[in-house]
Amino acid sequence: MKPTTIVCIIVSMLLCGCGQTTTSETSDFEGRLEAAAAVQETGQRDDALASVATDAADAGNGSVCLQAVSKVSATSLRDTLAEDCALKLARAGDSSAAYEVANKIVSASRRSDVNSTIAENE
Numbered sequence: 001m002k003p004t005t006i007v008c009i010i011v012s013m014l015l016c017g018c019g020q021t022t023t024s025e026t027s028d029f030e031g032r033l034e035a036a037a038a039v040q041e042t043g044q045r046d047d048a049l050a051s052v053a054t055d056a057a058d059a060g061n062g063s064v065c066l067q068a069v070s071k072v073s074a075t076s077l078r079d080t081l082a083e084d085c086a087l088k089l090a091r092a093g094d095s096s097a098a099y100e101v102a103n104k105i106v107s108a109s110r111r112s113d114v115n116s117t118i119a120e121n122e
């Protein structure tokens with residue numbers, strides 16, 4: 001590979017942010033979170049919040065993910081969502097956010113299992 005090609009690839013990666021959440025993505029997630037929280041019907045609101053939480057976790061945005069998970073009212077959905085999102089955040093290298101999200105799991109044994117997985121970095 002030519003040195004100029006390597007330089008172009010490196011510059012492109014730096015300019016693109018290599019998968020990190022940008023300011024516009026953060027504000028988009030925050031806007032989506034506000035909209036989801038404003039849904040009147042509980043089931044629809046929980047579904048919308050789950051969508052925001054999952055997308056935020058996929059993008060590595062632990063803050064919005066945690067807020068969205070925290071607002072889900074159905075315990076079983078919140079536990080499943082918190083587990084999935086915590087593991088995604090841990091795999092992305094954000095174990096602190098993963099731990100915070102995992103602690104939204106109501107079931108003590110399930111929460112312990114997820115925290116163990118986060119600690120083992122699996």
